[in-house]
Amino acid sequence: MKALQYSEYGPSSVLRIVELPEPQPGAGRIRIAVRAVGVNPFDWKVRSGAFGDTTPSRLPMVPHSDAAGVVDAIGEGVEGVAIGDEVFGVAVGGSAAEHAVLHEWTAKPAAMSMAEAAGLPNVVETAGRAFGLLGLEKGQTLLVNGASGGVGIAAVQLAVARGAAVIGTASERNHDFLRGLGVTPVTYGAGLADRVRALAPSGIDVALDTAGRGAVAELVTLTPTPADVVSITDFDAPKHGARVTDGSQGRAWATMREVAALYSEGRFAMPVERAFPLEEAAAAHDLSESGHVRGKIVLAL
Template identity: 50%
Template structure:
């Protein structure tokens, strides 16, 4: 089968298609014939070498954490799903390999009828990440949540999940994305110089939690939150120096549970929540661009530009 991989750190051009043996569904797993799979912004940092200390890897490294497709193998002990079912979900963070013709999923849920394959293929990673961070922040009804980098793949989902929890959401993005953020339920503002003052004007009673999807602004975000306790980043490698928690779900063991002192438990329960919200018309997965599998390098290049509105996916 075809699979996307790289065998050295480097620019997007090191990503290529390889012919590899197809995986099979072991106990507690399912295999899907992939229709669409996500391109993770985190994996572009892994590929470039920027995260080599945070996420050690071995080569060749097969990319892709989330995917959607049709079940074609069901492992021992699996119930509630059968061959031919349409699902979306995620691999383990160590195995990955979802950017391929077949992928083995460790967690999954039924594909919502209202989602396209493109939406479903890029959903699971963003849903898991957003749920994990919102859980850690204990964000809920009555809270005011700031999402920094709200127009990106995780930010767009985080805004909708926070709104669904009953929170008021302020989202930062470039001005061209402000109407888009309003459509998701957020009050938009721009990032950069003057952020603290702009957010205080929008939330005079204060901000209860900050979800940083962008990086590079932790001093301002700490000032907005009034301390580090309710600031979580998924993007800023300087988090520890500022006393801020950096949330990640990698690595994971064979059961899919996060391991290691700095890892947070994977929020796989978010997939079922996403299905319920999608069926109510309250959660969409904005897709910035869809590329053929063979153009994975171009997808990585677009992701690194950090201006994509929503998720980047590969079509199979």
């Protein structure tokens, strides 16, 4: 099968198209014919060598983990899915290939495109996991820093669906987009805390930082306690009393099913900024690394 691979860490130019044997699903897993692959910041960070020798992978490797496609093989003990079903989920051993084995998956709504579905697994899991840590409840006010990125867009829609009032930071060009999602937008940067207090004089209950950029120091001044702030990107957050989630506390894959249901009800959408063919994966990585993306970047097969 055709697959994307790299044999050394470095810039996007290390990515190559190669031929590899088709993977086979073990017990409790399924295989899909991949139609689209989600691109996450984690993918290019691993490829760049940013995590060094601590990355639990071995070179050469097939990158990416998010994928959507058609089930074409089913491992022992798997129930509730059949050959030919359209699903999205998370791959074992890389998803940027013509076939991928999934360890977590959910049915793709019929109206959802493969590109949309491929962009969902990790961003919705991350949002759901963060909300579990924050104990987000109906009626609370949530502040999301970085509301127009992939995790941010997933988070604000999940929070609105769960009955929270949401304020989201973004550049002004994304404010109308956020309003369309039921979010009160605010410009990020210096003076953020004062702008948020003006919008929410009764205060912020919890805050999620998806963007980093040193915002945690201000976010903790807005919530009842610093522990009411969770970051997915700023690993210095504990210095301010906030928390960081990286998945080691457990995962929230059930959020994929929640989002699929919300999509079918017309209450969730994930914009696809751009779809690249697999052969242009380097350009996809470069665009993701630029940080100037609303929604998701995908690879289309």
